Amino acid sequence: MKSAVETLNPTRVRLTVEVPFEELKPSLDAAYKKINDQVTVPGFRKGKIPARVIDQRFGRGAVLEEAINDALPKFYTEAVNETELNVLGQPDVDITEFDDGNELKFTAEVDIRPAIEIPDYSGIEVTVDAIEVTDEDVEKSLEQLRDRFATTSAVERAAAEGDVVVVDLEASVDGEVLGDGIAEGVSYTIGSGQLLDGIDEAVTGLSAGDTATFASQLKGGSAAGKDAEVKVKVSEVQERELPALDDEFAQLASEFDTLEELRADSRKRLESMKQYDQATSAQEKVLDALIELTEVAIPEKLLKDEIETRTHNLEHHQFPQMGLTWESFLEREGKTREEYDAELEAQAVKGIKTQFILDELVTKEKLSVNQEELTEHLVRRAASSGMSPDQFAQAVVEGGQVPLLVGEVARGKALAVVVEAAKVTDSNGEVVDLSDEDEDAPAEAAEETTEAAAPADADAESDKA
DSSP states (O other): OEEEEEEEETTEEEEEEEEOGGGGHHHHHHHHHHHHHHOOOTTSOTTOOOHHHHHHHHOHHHHHHHHHHHHHHHHHHHHHHHHTOOEEEEEEEEEEEOOTTSOEEEEEEEEEOOOOOOOOOTTOEEEEOOOOOOHHHHHHHHHHHHHHTOEEEEOSSOOOTTOEEEEEEEEEETTEEEEEEEEEEEEEETTSOOSOTTHHHHHTTOOTTOEEEEEEEOOSSTTTTSEEEEEEEEEEEEEEEOOOSSHHHHHHHSSOSSHHHHHHHHHHHHHHHHHHHHHHHHHHHHHHHHHHHSOOOOOHHHHHHHHHHHHHHIIIIIHHHHTOOHHHHHHHHTOOHHHHHHHHHHHHHHHHHHHHHHHHHHHHTTOOOOHHHHHHHHHHHHHHHTSOHHHHHHHHHHTTOHHHHHHHHHHHHHHHHHHHHSEEEETTSOBOOGGGSOTHHHHHHHHHHHHTTHHHHHHHHHHHO
């Protein structure tokens, strides 16, 4: 077999492949066997029909077509390996010449990863917010903790903001009560915004036994996204009581004996959270700077597929879960469809560039992933997916996704190399040393950036294989 490569543009090539007829023999034999197993000819046992009889009855052309269809993927893969191409996606194959007994000639146009020259990234400088935890931040944290330990008691008065009301709900669309639009005994905190738009105004001022109606767009169920008239009946009004902020509360809500110890711990936790946010912000800004410095050609088909994948996921997975339509989604976002599509394309471009650049860095820096690093990453991914590590690991193995996880870890390490070489200062002009921060932060930040490019990466890896 002979193969040659013609570069069409920086991200697309045309492979020309010539295959001697004798190399088709294994596929021809397989084609005759397949047809033998599928057809019946009087006078011959199934599976024992001679090739000449198959040619007479079904045509030599049918056998050749079956053989070529079987052989093309193998010859294409051999040509890709022989020419050391890093292909993306499925090829467009065209048989240019073939006669029975003569060589097979075909071309395959396919996208490839572009050649990338990694620039000197040691001069990257970024600025992040300084870490500052105020007394107000600490008190707000303590108030949130108090809120978790609040108790309620029934009161005989009109409901006000902050009260808990127990309500019965009945939703109607076009005058008909929905089968799944009835709910009884629902507890709702006025002002929390966790139920239906319009309910706060409807129940404020109502006492036990009172009813009201309000208009709202349903967020879930059989009529998700539709405008409905909702009838609400208040069966009970409850007043929330917060515990006193004292040593007794500290003992109730934590392992500490005094309020001052709890307050000091709250400050320490807030500082740790802000350190993590600072580290993540630094990594994101360094990555943006690296992308800005690096020239990356984007394969048109890969970008088109990526945009289509993201749009499909939005329409068929996220919209149904959130009870949204394009109209309500765009209204919520305050954008036109054209503005959203432009943002989506920019995100897709950034995701693809991120993956290409970090993969090139992995190769340049000769980075590898050991079992411990892969396991730690798997545990993090499992936690974010809501699955146990064992369940997530099984799903990854069964789905053939282990190489993708290895790639995510490797890209995280590549990003850490660039961040380490960059100069990071805070808004106070102080140099930020990220080496002492949570060692998981670089990996998790890289995971977020590579996650955006995951569909394109999955397609590329599976198609290459």
